[in-house]
Amino acid sequence: MPSSFAAHPAETFPAGTPAASQVFTTVLSQGPLTRLELARRAGLSAAAVTKAVRPLIESGYLVEDVDTEARTALGRPANLVRVDGGRALFLGLKLTGDAIFGVLTDLRCRILLARRVPLTDRAAKAVLASTAEVVRELLTEADGYGVRVMGLGIAVSGDVDRGEGVVRYSPFLEWRDVPLAELASVVTGLPVTVDNDVRALTVAEQWFGAGVGLSNFAVVTVGAGVGCGLVVHGRVVAGAHGVAGEIGHVTVDPNGPLCHCGNRGCVEAIAADPAILTRIRELSGVEVTDTTEAVDLARRGDAHARDAYSRAGEAIGRGIATVANLLGPERVVISGEGLAAYDLFAEQIRSAFAAAAFGSAAQCDLQTRPLPFEEWARGAAATAIQSFITEPN
Numbered sequence: 001m002p003s004s005f006a007a008h009p010a011e012t013f014p015a016g017t018p019a020a021s022q023v024f025t026t027v028l029s030q031g032p033l034t035r036l037e038l039a040r041r042a043g044l045s046a047a048a049v050t051k052a053v054r055p056l057i058e059s060g061y062l063v064e065d066v067d068t069e070a071r072t073a074l075g076r077p078a079n080l081v082r083v084d085g086g087r088a089l090f091l092g093l094k095l096t097g098d099a100i101f102g103v104l105t106d107l108r109c110r111i112l113l114a115r116r117v118p119l120t121d122r123a124a125k126a127v128l129a130s131t132a133e134v135v136r137e138l139l140t141e142a143d144g145y146g147v148r149v150m151g152l153g154i155a156v157s158g159d160v161d162r163g164e165g166v167v168r169y170s171p172f173l174e175w176r177d178v179p180l181a182e183l184a185s186v187v188t189g190l191p192v193t194v195d196n197d198v199r200a201l202t203v204a205e206q207w208f209g210a211g212v213g214l215s216n217f218a219v220v221t222v223g224a225g226v227g228c229g230l231v232v233h234g235r236v237v238a239g240a241h242g243v244a245g246e247i248g249h250v251t252v253d254p255n256g257p258l259c260h261c262g263n264r265g266c267v268e269a270i271a272a273d274p275a276i277l278t279r280i281r282e283l284s285g286v287e288v289t290d291t292t293e294a295v296d297l298a299r300r301g302d303a304h305a306r307d308a309y310s311r312a313g314e315a316i317g318r319g320i321a322t323v324a325n326l327l328g329p330e331r332v333v334i335s336g337e338g339l340a341a342y343d344l345f346a347e348q349i350r351s352a353f354a355a356a357a358f359g360s361a362a363q364c365d366l367q368t369r370p371l372p373f374e375e376w377a378r379g380a381a382a383t384a385i386q387s388f389i390t391e392p393n
């Protein structure tokens with residue numbers, strides 16, 4: 001596969017300085033912008049912007065268009081700086097316990113193509129073979145664009161060390177200490193960025209979604225697990241050891257059900273899909289096998305199923321209040337496949353949040369956003385773009 005790149009000259013991104021990455025990221029997420037507005041939003045001087053922009057324009061990553069509408073302070077037409085999305089391509093993959101979702105994106109992280117490959121075997125070797133297959137397919141399609149694919153991002157749930165490129169622990173894949181970045185780089189020939197899936201989704205939300213322009217916000221995902229991505233002072237928090245914002249393991253009931261992490265009554269042990277199914281089976285004796293059945297049962301008015309969902313909503317609301325109390329985000333975006341049941345626990349999430357949020361923390365805006373797995377894969381592509389523009393090539 002790497003041989004397919006032989007025809008392309010080696011290319012690097014002229015990042016060099018933190019100011020250059022800052023300028024590029026600001027234009028990427030908020031552009032097109034006039035240089036004046038760019039300087040203001042990036043918190044840099046006009047001279048610093050000029051210095052950072054020049055090599056980015058020379059190498060074609062940024063372009064400057066004359067905008068007849070915009071005017072400078074002196075009334076002259078102002079030029080708008082924007083990212084040339086077609087300048088480079090990226091791949092993003094989201095691994096779940098039973099499928100790989102893959103996307104090909106441009107430099108502005110717009111999805112050009114999406115693929116889904118089922119996973120029948122969760123062993124690292126088998127997942128790697130499927131990963132290579134999806135990447136090969138997407139690279140073949142990418143050839144038609146005549147632009148080089150500059151990086152691959154892979155998003156995995158669990159404890160992921162992005163710096164080292166290692167999946168420390170992924171409960172769904174049952175992996176421990178898998179050096180995924182290195183392994184995937186060998187089979188694909190691409191630079192690989194591996195990150196926690198919710199953090200990757202948070203990067204995409206920060207740059208292109210509900211977090212644009214916000215310095216402090218959180219993404220909370222509900223579904224097979226309960227995850228959380230945090231942005232504090234404009235940066236996605238990874239934590240000193242790769243773990244941060246694990247609201248899934250905040251204790252809400254010390255006498256509650258046992259969690260796979262070894263503790264009792266974690267948010268995840270009450271509000272994740274498997275926990276809800278277990279609770280319904282225990283209470284009602286009905287052998288529900290998946291969330292579709294559980295949701296149907298609850299919507300038909302089954303008291304036990306409704307109880308399981310309202311308990312889940314309370315746990316999620318308390319978990320979100322914990323985040324609000326600790327970090328005071330402007331907004332919390334609630335997403336994940338669990339949103340399919342949102343009508344069954346929305347009220348409980350909001351009331352438990354309001355009850356547990358302290359003072360002004362309760363003003364935090366709770367927003368729901370259904371983001372399908374392709375969007376999570378897009379988040380993985382966003383991490384690859386992030387690595388490309390911030391790390392020395």
Ligand SMILES: [Zn+2]
Nearest residue numbers: 249259261266
């Ligand atoms: Zn736990």
